[in-house]
Amino acid sequence: MVKAAVSTFVAALCPLAGLAAAASPSNGSAHLDPSLTPGERADSLLRLMTWEEKVGQLGGIRRLAETVGGKVSYNETSFEEIRKTQNGQIGFGAPQNYAHDLLPIANRVRSEQINNTRLGITYITIADSVNGLMISGGTMFPGAISMGSTWNMPLYEQAIAAIREENIAMGTHWVLSPEVDLAKDPRNGRNGEMFGEDAYLVGEFAAHYIKTMQEKDANGFVKVATTIKHWVYGSSSGGVHTASIQGGLNHVLNDMGAPYVKAIRESSPLSLMVSYASVDQVPMSMNRYLNKKILRDLLGFKGLIMSDAGSIRNMYTQAKVATSFQDAGLKAIRGGLGHELSPQPPSVFPTLINSVNNSEVAGLIDDSVRAILEVKFATGMFDLPLPSIENLNATLRNEKHLEVNRNISREAIEVVQLYFRPEYTQIEFPVMKLIRFEKIDVAAGESRRVDLTVPLQELGYFVDGEWTVEKGLYNFWVGSSSRAEDLQ
Incomplete structure (x- = not known):
């Protein structure tokens, strides 16, 4: 049951529910025409954008709200300050907050972005979603490594479909999943996010996750865009999270990279996240060879490439391969990255605004902005209404989802x-x-x-x-x- 105060706030927002579809600049640009392809719409909008608006699309506000004293806390002053230079996407923030408390806040900032900015370029909401919502109130399925042990693909697809619908009910149309790395080192603290140690198993589950999440709706929009991650990861020295991976190209492609090959060629994920790790001492956030020559040219990946949270900053603060935040940003965008995840300041890509006179960087930024705009158009962000509290109530933890959860939980139990x-x-x-x-x-x-x-x-x-x-x-x-x- 939604609290009365929350219900009142939501009621006040109800007239805003269709603003995502209605908002438009006065010139009636082609990017508002849903009959065009996402690429055509992105090109049209890109031509209208200023330099500052382009750089703003390269990042976002990962933490919309925090938890203070056990209650949801939205700092509007902090949000508005970050939004000036990072306005491509938003994330909900503290996972302890309830979905019903967050949705009114999210809808408020979404509608403000649509109606109170020059071009009305909407946010896209992102979230980790390995086995459910990354906030409280949703259906929590077993961890990926547990579901991976079931080998029951039809049941797994039912679980992912339930997770997808709960994300949509929150207005989340881009998930930072699935994890397609191999859980080979027991010292790795993130093995639970992975499906297992076998490349064939991981590739199969990843492909089914992507196909189910990216199923198209009645209007032809991708329901939820997916992100395969972490390119490449899982075999860092000593099982240390951000350590370097020691191995040649054969190891990277035929062992660690095998699930990526299957996912990319069979399921076409819309985005990919590089890892915190390095390969042969070269951080993945600046690894031109693996990100461009291998990922783009050899494997044929066409989607958006993003950083892991804070991984671009790490090149300056941890790996010491950059001389400044701006240098780290330049190395990242030249290394193939087009979007930055940054849960907390300082973010790096806003420093690229100083490269306005660098034609090489300007071209790379255009490519990066086009990529995220294509994801937004593909998922209907300029066309779909904002999510409602009524649909949220009907979707989260409904009996169908709970029954699927019970079924896959029974099969996922391991001794x-x-x-x-x-x-x-x-x-x-x-x-x-x-x-x-x-x-x-x-x-x-x-x-x-x-x-x-x-x-x-x-x-x-x-x-x-x-x-x-x-x-x-x-x-x-x-x-x-x-x-x-x-x-x-």
């Missing part, structure tokens, strides 16, 4: 053999005690001690389901032990 070090072997069951648990944020490679018995919204961590959370109380238990620190 796991636990191995304990000698000092951990004195465990007495069934005596149970509540303990404090050290949760590792595997995505960032960071850790801290947190009390997982408090409400989840008070924690800044993902708890279950690989990039998906549900709001509530989470209790972690362990058998009593002879080690006193286990029970503190």
Whole structure:
């Protein structure tokens, strides 16, 4: 049930629901004609854009809202400051926030972008969606590595169709999934996002994910654009998240790259994300050879290439291969990247605005802007109405989705053999005690001690389901032990 305050806010926004289709510049440009191809519409709009508007499309606001005191918090001042130079896409932000609280805020900023900017170039909303929404309130399916163990493709397609419909209900038409890397190193903290270690298995599940997500609606629009990631990743030295991969072209293409070949040639994903990692010490965010010669020329990938979150910045702050943020931006766009994901400042691509007199960079930026505009036109962002709270209520966690979840969860169950070090072997069951648990944020490679018995919204961590959370109380238990620190 939606809170009264939220319902009132949504009611006030209802007249805005069709503005995405109605908004248009007064000159009646060809980009507003849905009978044209996405490429034709993108070319038409590109000719109308200023230099600043073009650079703005290269990034976006990844964190629309935060969680403060267990409640959703939208900082309009901060949002407007970022929007000046990064306005290609938006993401919802803190995953502890509920979908019903976020949709009114998202619709507000969407309608403002459509109606209060010169050309009315709409945002496209993006989200990680490996096994559900990356916000609270949706249906949480098993992790990808669990669903990958089922080998039940028809059932898996039902699960992805449910995830797709819940994303659409939030106005999300671009997901940063599927993960098509190989889970070969058990030290890699992100194995749960992957389908498994076998290239054939991973390629099959990735292809079915893409085809199901990118199914077209009655108007011919792609329902949800997909992103294959992370090109290339999964075998970093020591299992370290951002480390270099040691291996030649044969290893990259015939082992790690095999699922990408299948996904690209059979399913045509609209975008691809490069990894944080390096290959032979060259960061993927600037790897011209792999991004252009191999990905574009050899494999024939035609879609948008984006960074992983903060990976362009890392070339200056971590890898030390760039002399400044601006240098990192130039290396990235010359290395084949066309869009930046940046969850928090500083972002790098806004510095490209200083390259207005560089004809080479200007041409690369035109190509990059054309790519994201094509994704927007392909998914109907200039034509579809804004999502409604009524459809959200009817879609999230409906009985059909829950039944699919129950079915695939049953098939995804695996028996796991636990191995304990000698000092951990004195465990007495069934005596149970509540303990404090050290949760590792595997995505960032960071850790801290947190009390997982408090409400989840008070924690800044993902708890279950690989990039998906549900709001509530989470209790972690362990058998009593002879080690006193286990029970503190």
